[in-house]
Amino acid sequence: MSDAVKVGFIPFSAAVRGILVVFCDDALKFGAATRKALGSAADTVKRAAAANQFKGKSGAALDILAPEGIKAPRLIVVGLGKSSALKEKDFLKFGGVTAGKLNAASDAVTIIAELPDGAMQPDQAAAIAAGVRLRAYKFDRYKTKKKDENGALRSDVSIAVADVNAARKAFAPESHVVDGVIIARELVNEPPNVLFPIEFARRASQLKKVGVNVEVLDVKAMTRLGMGALLGVGQGSTRPSRTVIMRWNGGKKGEQPVAFIGKGVCFDTGGISIKGAASMEDMKGDMGGAACVVGLMHALAARKARINVVGAIGLVENMPDGNAQRPGDIVTSMSGQTIEIINTDAEGRLVLADVLWHVNKKFKPKFMVDLATLTGAIMVALGTEHAGLFSNNDELSERLSKVGLDTGEKVWRLPLGPEYDKLMDSQFADMKNAGARYGGSITAAQFLQRFVDDTPWAHLDIAGTAMGAPKTDINQSWGSGYGVRLLDRLVSEYYEAKK
Numbered sequence: 001m002s003d004a005v006k007v008g009f010i011p012f013s014a015a016v017r018g019i020l021v022v023f024c025d026d027a028l029k030f031g032a033a034t035r036k037a038l039g040s041a042a043d044t045v046k047r048a049a050a051a052n053q054f055k056g057k058s059g060a061a062l063d064i065l066a067p068e069g070i071k072a073p074r075l076i077v078v079g080l081g082k083s084s085a086l087k088e089k090d091f092l093k094f095g096g097v098t099a100g101k102l103n104a105a106s107d108a109v110t111i112i113a114e115l116p117d118g119a120m121q122p123d124q125a126a127a128i129a130a131g132v133r134l135r136a137y138k139f140d141r142y143k144t145k146k147k148d149e150n151g152a153l154r155s156d157v158s159i160a161v162a163d164v165n166a167a168r169k170a171f172a173p174e175s176h177v178v179d180g181v182i183i184a185r186e187l188v189n190e191p192p193n194v195l196f197p198i199e200f201a202r203r204a205s206q207l208k209k210v211g212v213n214v215e216v217l218d219v220k221a222m223t224r225l226g227m228g229a230l231l232g233v234g235q236g237s238t239r240p241s242r243t244v245i246m247r248w249n250g251g252k253k254g255e256q257p258v259a260f261i262g263k264g265v266c267f268d269t270g271g272i273s274i275k276g277a278a279s280m281e282d283m284k285g286d287m288g289g290a291a292c293v294v295g296l297m298h299a300l301a302a303r304k305a306r307i308n309v310v311g312a313i314g315l316v317e318n319m320p321d322g323n324a325q326r327p328g329d330i331v332t333s334m335s336g337q338t339i340e341i342i343n344t345d346a347e348g349r350l351v352l353a354d355v356l357w358h359v360n361k362k363f364k365p366k367f368m369v370d371l372a373t374l375t376g377a378i379m380v381a382l383g384t385e386h387a388g389l390f391s392n393n394d395e396l397s398e399r400l401s402k403v404g405l406d407t408g409e410k411v412w413r414l415p416l417g418p419e420y421d422k423l424m425d426s427q428f429a430d431m432k433n434a435g436a437r438y439g440g441s442i443t444a445a446q447f448l449q450r451f452v453d454d455t456p457w458a459h460l461d462i463a464g465t466a467m468g469a470p471k472t473d474i475n476q477s478w479g480s481g482y483g484v485r486l487l488d489r490l491v492s493e494y495y496e497a498k499k
Contacts, residue, residue, distance in 0.1 A: 004154040005099070005136040007129045009167040010110075012119070012160050018108025020072035021098050023115065025083050026056040031114035033160070041069035045077055057081055058090060059097050059473060072110075076101050083116055089408045091124045095131020096473035102136075102153055109157045119162035126171035132157055133178045134474040139189040173303040177488050180299030181481035187291035188467055188479025192267035192284040196239040197315035200266060200287065204244045204294050204313065210301040212311075217243040227354040229333040233347040234316035236271060236324025243355060246294070246311040248301045251497060257308035258495055259365035260297075260487060261355050263348040263372035264290030264315040271318045271344030272326055285479060286348070288466030289371035290315065292483035299488050306497040312359045314351035318344070330429045334358060335451055338429040346434040348374050349444050353451045360455050366495070367396055367456035370448065371483050372463075377440035379464040386412040387482065388461035390445035396456050399494050400486070409486035411460060414442060421446040 012033040022034045028049060035042060044067050048054070054062040058081030067075040078094055080086060098111060111132075113125040120128070136153035161167040187195060187203065195203075205214045219240050222231055227243070234241035247257075265286040269275060275283070290313035297311040325331075329341040334354045352370055360368060378388040386404075389411040391397040397413050404411040420442045426432040431450060435443030445459045465482040475481070 005133055005157060006155070007132055007157045007159065009125070009164045009171070010158045010160050011164055012112070012114075012162060014158070014160060016070070016072055016110045017158060018072065018110060019074045019076065019102065020070065021076045021078060021109060021111040023078050023080050023094065023112070024056045025080050025116045028056050029116040031116055031118060033119070034112050034114050037070070037112055039069050041067045041075065044068050045075070049077075054079070059093055061097055061101050063101060080115065088127070088406060091120070091127035092131040092134070092408070093473045095128040096135035098128070099132045099135035099153060100473065102155060107155055109155050110160060111157065112160045113167075122161070122163060122166040122170035125159055125161045125167045126174045129157075129159055129171050130174045130178050131474050133175075134181060135476065137182055137185060137475075137477055139186065139477055139479070142191070176302035177299045177485060179302060180295035180484045180488070182295075183298050184291040184295030184481035184484050185477050185479040187294060188285045188288050188481070189477060190284070192317075195284075195287075196266050196317055197234070197242045197264070198240065200264060200290065200315050201242040201244050204246065207246055207294065207297055207301065210298060211248065212297055212301045213247040213249070215245040217245070225358065226332065226334045227358070228331045229339055229350040230314050230316065230354040232325045232329065232331040232341070233265070233271075233318055233350050236321045237317035237319040238321075239266070239317045241314070241316040243358070244313050244315065246297045248297060248305065248309045248311075250300070250305045251308040255308050256366050257310045257363055258491065259310040259312065259359050259363060259368045260293050261352060261359055261368060261370040262290035262293035262311075262313040263287065263352055263370070263374065264313045265348055265351065266315060266317050268318045268345070268347065269320055271320050271324050271347060273344040274320055275345060282468060285467030286373050287315070288373045288462055288479070288482070289313075291479070292371050292462070292466070292481070292487070295481060295484040296487050299484060300491065305491060306499075307491060307495055309491070310359055310363045310365060312355050314355040316347070316351055318347045333451070337431065337450065340426040340429040340432040342432045342434040346444070348372050349447045350433060352448055356448065356451045360452060365455065367393065367458070368452060369400075369458045369460065369487065371460045373466050374461045375441045375444050375463055378461040381414070381441060382412055382464060384464040384469040386410045387465045388441050389413040389458060390416055390442070390461070391458040392416070392449060392452070393456035393458070396458050399490060400458055403489040403493060404486055407485045407489050409465070409482055411486075414445075416442065416445060416449060421449070424450075
């Protein structure tokens with residue numbers, strides 16, 4: 001993983017090394033340990049704050065070079081805003097803001113994890129550490145000339161806390177989740193000539209190192225299973241398709257698993273219904289759902305989640321050669337339902353249809369959540385701030401919405417209904433793969449619902465959030481790794497066995 005920053009915890013009494021980072025509220029108040037570390041430099045902060053109109057607003061930062069009164073070469077003061085208004089996700093942001101003020105040449109940093117009224121809680125300090133690592137990530141593997149100031153952050157970051165052991169214990173699972181996010185980002189950022197279906201499957205197979213059981217289905221195996229919908233998408237490519245089934249058995253033996261399914265179109269030309277040339281290069285990210293599932297499975301296994309989980313990804317390349325699927329073709333899905341191909345660029349739902357059916361019938365999960373960069377229509381509806389949520393289950397939807405707000409990976413529920421479902425009926429087959437012009441995200445979800453039966457299910461359309469979304473305090477990468485933190489929290493808060 002492209003992640004060179006090292007984060008550790010030290011006691012408040014330890015000596016400050018390198019750049020010093022402290023926190024204040026909107027009244028410029030510091031905690032006792034912070035005031036002790038600053039000494040006479042506190043007056044310097046007040047003067048600099050006045051000169052720079054720094055008022056301690058949430059996420060604002062004041063950067064002071066060679067501050068008088070302390071040996072640190074730089075002092076960075078990060079605003080908390082009103083202490084009474086602090087939320088859980090703010091601490092992740094504060095870590096990101098801190099990392100954003102550092103440069104690649106920073107070799108030592110000390111962060112004093114203290115609020116004006118006392119030490120941060122262990123989970124708050126852990127969130128600071130996670131935010132630092134998430135912001136520090138940079139994908140520059142293919143740059144042969146790297147400028148130091150623009151390179152990946154390579155620092156030893158020490159976070160001073162009241163209870164070192166408690167902070168380490170709190171950060172241990174969070175660190176694995178961060179690893180999962182970075183794995184997902186790496187997969188989305190890779191070029192399509194490097195990350196094609198077989199290579200993607202090979203990388204997913206590396207999860208065996210953390211105890212995940214991995215099964216890779218090749219074209220022959222999928223043909224035997226009758227996965228005609230998925231195979232039809234990939235038949236125009238010289239790169240053969242794959243399906244990868246990942247299992248983490250951290251719960252009781254035989255206990256019903258939960259399941260996560262990801263769309264993995266490693267490159268999408270649109271097929272015969274070819275896309276326009278503008279921004280087609282972005283279609284290397286059309287496997288953001290599959291990337292999330294791999295990152296999530298890593299996070300759950302590495303932190304030894306007490307639950308049984310199935311992760312499944314369909315991996316294809318949608319290309320327009322002489323063997324490619326045509327508009328007008330009719331394919332038979334694994335479910336036995338037939339599908340008329342109206343538009344070969346509506347391919348992701350065909351991939352998901354067979355994988356959803358396979359997972360549901362073979363593993364009989366408590367619920368299924370699929371993730372897919374499925375429609376441009378979702379970006380028209382929601383922009384890049386929310387993923388679209390579609391579901392047949394109110395409880396699952398409400399839980400996803402709550403953890404979305406808690407983690408900052410927000411979702412917004414849109415409707416399903418028989419009126420929309422009817423739009424997917426075909427004159428020549430059981431259904432068609434594309435509906436009318438309007439409500440494109442909804443009709444795509446209606447299509448998927450035909451392959452889940454009565455199993456509680458949620459579909460997340462992440463086309464606006466998984467790739468090319470606006471940069472944030474915790475992500476400066478084109479691939480965001482969206483969904484890993486959201487779904488890890490869903491599992492830990494609602495479905496994982498308690499200690």
